[in-house]
Amino acid sequence: MDYTATQSGFRQRKLQPNMRLRNSSVDGSEGSQLFEDMSGAAPGSQTEYRNPQAGPQAAGFPGQSILSDPMSNLAMAYGSSLASQGREMVDKNLDRFIPISKLKYYFAVDTVYVGKKLGLLIFPYMHKNWEVNYQHDTPVAPRFDVNAPDLYIPAMGFITYVLVAGLALGTQNRFSPELLGVQASSALVWLIMEVLAVLLSLYLVTVNTDLTTIDLLAFSGYKYVGMIIGVVAGLLFGRLAYFLSLLWCCVAIFVFMIRTLRLKLLSEAAAEGRLVRGARNQLRMYLTMSIAAAQPIFMYWLTYHLIR
Numbered sequence: 001m002d003y004t005a006t007q008s009g010f011r012q013r014k015l016q017p018n019m020r021l022r023n024s025s026v027d028g029s030e031g032s033q034l035f036e037d038m039s040g041a042a043p044g045s046q047t048e049y050r051n052p053q054a055g056p057q058a059a060g061f062p063g064q065s066i067l068s069d070p071m072s073n074l075a076m077a078y079g080s081s082l083a084s085q086g087r088e089m090v091d092k093n094l095d096r097f098i099p100i101s102k103l104k105y106y107f108a109v110d111t112v113y114v115g116k117k118l119g120l121l122i123f124p125y126m127h128k129n130w131e132v133n134y135q136h137d138t139p140v141a142p143r144f145d146v147n148a149p150d151l152y153i154p155a156m157g158f159i160t161y162v163l164v165a166g167l168a169l170g171t172q173n174r175f176s177p178e179l180l181g182v183q184a185s186s187a188l189v190w191l192i193m194e195v196l197a198v199l200l201s202l203y204l205v206t207v208n209t210d211l212t213t214i215d216l217l218a219f220s221g222y223k224y225v226g227m228i229i230g231v232v233a234g235l236l237f238g239r240l241a242y243f244l245s246l247l248w249c250c251v252a253i254f255v256f257m258i259r260t261l262r263l264k265l266l267s268e269a270a271a272e273g274r275l276v277r278g279a280r281n282q283l284r285m286y287l288t289m290s291i292a293a294a295q296p297i298f299m300y301w302l303t304y305h306l307i308r
Contacts, residue, residue: 108143113143133145149214157225195220198216199213199216207265250296251296262288
């Protein structure tokens with residue numbers, strides 16, 4: 001080792017070059033870091049990525065770019081056209097079976113017509129003219145002709161019958177929502193079956209008539225008036241009053257149906273009161289009497305269990 005003399009008389013050892021470099025590297029490692037510390041950097045020094053092509057649409061609704069696409073507009077227009085065509089097709093097919101456009105005619109009633117029609121259903125014996133009036137080959141509205149069929153009285157009669165049935169069940173401590181629903185659904189099912197049976201009979205007999213399905217529904221719904229009178233009389237005065245009032249209403253509806261339907265089903269000779277001849281006219285007469293006779297049967301079937 002090399003020693004050097006100092007002024008104080010002591011000798012100092014010279015450091016080797018390699019040792020000095022080693023110590024310098026160790027000392028320098030304290031000031032150097034593997035990763036640069038960015039915690040003290042200013043916020044503005046951080047880099048941000050921005051799309052230079054982003055315009056005002058980037059800050060707005062993201063669907064604007066989709067709606068502005070011509071293909072999307074074309075698809076929306078095509079979808080709206082398909083929806084309109086489907087609606088027209090449904091309306092056309094529905095009007096074929098249920099002429100909704102003609103329903104306004106059957107509800108064109110007023111208070112005077114309803115009063116006269118109810119009187120005709122209960123007392124049909126004194127009524128003379130049973131023909132429906134026409135104007136320009138079109139039947140006049142029911143409020144102008146008491147002989148015209150309507151749906152107002154059958155609809156209101158059905159609803160009133162269900163309410164009266166619920167009242168009768170309540171007085172007997174048998175009321176329940178399920179039983180009332182069964183009562184209403186059974187009455188509706190029997191009405192639909194009756195109309196379908198009449199339509200099938202008209203098809204088998206090959207009767208050319210201007211009676212429509214709604215006309216048959218109206219005529220079949222008139223029996224609810226007599227059913228309501230019978231049930232109310234039974235609730236107020238007992239079973240005897242029920243049977244007497246129901247018997248009166250059954251005879252009345254039978255006469256009403258015979259005098260109304262014979263103008264629709266029988267020939268012109270039968271409508272004028274002359275003798276009915278021919279096998280086809282005989283079948284039409286039997287069919288008319290069968291439809292009229294079915295009304296009292298349904299009236300009793302749907303009301304007898306309500307009076308005890």
